[in-house]
Amino acid sequence: PPEPRAARRGVASPPRAAIGAAHLRTDRWWLSPAATAAGLLAFVVYSTWRAFSGADYYAAPYVSPFYSPCLAENCVPMKAGPNWALFGDWWLLSPALIILVFPLGFRLTCYYYRKAYYRGFWASPPACAVAEPHRRYTGETRFPLVLQNLHRYFFYPAVLVASVLTYDTLLGFRDENYAWGHMGLGTVILLVNVVLIWLYTLSCHSCRHIVGGRLKHFSRHPVRYRLWGWVSRLNAHHMALAWASLLSVALADLYVYLLATGVFDDPKLF
């Protein structure tokens, strides 16, 4: 016999009420997904150009966050970040492509970005209470979207990359001759960027679960409880941090690009 309606759950839930109109909303509900799609598209175009260019990513003492750590033999010689030629002379593409797969995978599978691009690009659904154009809904239960579950594993390489960017930021406190005690506009830009990247990474839902999940009694784990409280507070701002860190990483790369191509010199603050 067919399963009773009430017993069907999740993606197998009964469909929406049979309303003729696509939605009953009278506000400009399309504005948010349209703006989200435009913002994400701008970043994708910019970052694709920069990641494939393989040039102008180092202006002593600053290295672009798109290119650190630089792990190929074809990296430009630089005194910043880990710069190990793990990939030999057979690697002919841009070195950014080796490392970007990790932050990209982290963002692509992020809970917030999933919502953003499902709505912005796939209209699935375009907004709350607006019917989606697809006839069948399987959620993230099938290939390829079932791979979104890998997000929890991308968290660890994302922490490693954030640590490398922190190291790069510290090295930005040297001048162009690598003497310590310098601070330029580039130092501040890298510093703001790395702080935002850490806040975004630590506000991750997986991080929250790693820190405080699967515990029966918070009272028996006071340290984890305290950490969980901090991560939870950050987690409430995850969307804002996702956008702020996306913008800052692009701006940090653009700044290094402008220095490397000689558009202007890095203004010294002290």
Ligand code: FES
């Ligand atoms: Fe967004 Fe993990 S949920 S980074």
